[in-house]
Amino acid sequence: MSGYKYFLIVSVLLTLGCQSVRDKSFKLHNGPSGNALREKYGIPIIESYMVKLDTPDFIGFRGEDRWESKEITPIDGKVLHNWKSIYAYDEEDSSVKECDGFRIKLNDSVGQGLNICSKINSKSIVIRSGEFFTYSLLHPNNDGLASPFRLLNEKEIDSVLKSWKLK
Numbered sequence: 001m002s003g004y005k006y007f008l009i010v011s012v013l014l015t016l017g018c019q020s021v022r023d024k025s026f027k028l029h030n031g032p033s034g035n036a037l038r039e040k041y042g043i044p045i046i047e048s049y050m051v052k053l054d055t056p057d058f059i060g061f062r063g064e065d066r067w068e069s070k071e072i073t074p075i076d077g078k079v080l081h082n083w084k085s086i087y088a089y090d091e092e093d094s095s096v097k098e099c100d101g102f103r104i105k106l107n108d109s110v111g112q113g114l115n116i117c118s119k120i121n122s123k124s125i126v127i128r129s130g131e132f133f134t135y136s137l138l139h140p141n142n143d144g145l146a147s148p149f150r151l152l153n154e155k156e157i158d159s160v161l162k163s164w165k166l167k
Contacts, residue, residue: 031065041126042167043118044100047081064088073137074105079164094122104164111137113146114160130157 031052035045050067065086074080083101090097099117106112115131130152152160161167 031067038098041118041120041124043098043120043126044081044084044102044116046084050081050084074103074111076105079104079166096120102164102166105137106134109136109138111135114152114157114164115149116157128154128157130160132156132160 032046032048038045046067047069049071050069053066053068067084067086069080069082071080071082074082080103081100082103085099087097087099089095097117097119099115102114102116104112111134113131113133113135117129119127119129121127131149132152133146133149135146
C-alpha cells in the first residue's frame with residue numbers, strides 16, 4: 001500500500017507542476033497583460049507599439065501568437081523590438097516558449113539583429129538561446145541578405161543586450 005501512496009503523491013505533484021507551467025502559458029498568451037510574468041522571468045515584454053497579427057488556430061490547437069512592431073527599420077541609436085512569437089504549451093517537455101527579435105541600425109546601410117528564444121520549463125527555470133547577425137538596410141524586408149547567424153549562449157546574449165543598453 002505504501003508504494004501506491006507514493007505513486008499517487010508523485011503523480012499529483014507532477015500534475016500540479018505541469019499545470020503550473022500550463023497556467024503560465026495561458027497568462028503569456030494573454031498578450032500585454034502577461035508582461036508582469038515576463039518581467040519576473042527576465043523575458044522581453046510586449047511593447048506598447050506592437051500589434052497582434054492574426055494567426056490561424058488549428059482545430060482546438062493554439063499554435064502561435066505573433067506580435068510585430070509597426071516599424072520595420074530601427075531609428076538611429078535606438079533598438080527596435082520588432083517581433084515576438086508566443087508558442088503553445090508543449091506537452092512533451094512541459095514548457096512554454098517565446099521568441100523575440102531585436103534590431104539596431106549601425107549606419108544608413110547596415111543593421112544588426114538579435115533573436116532570443118526563452119523557454120520556461122516545469123521548474124520555472126528560463127533557458128535562453130540566441131542568434132546574432134548583420135543585415136542590409138537597403139533592401140525591403142531584408143530578405144536573404146543577412147549574414148550567417150551566430151548562435152549565442154546566455155552570457156553572450158547578456159553581453160549584446162548590455163552593449164545595446166537593454167535589460
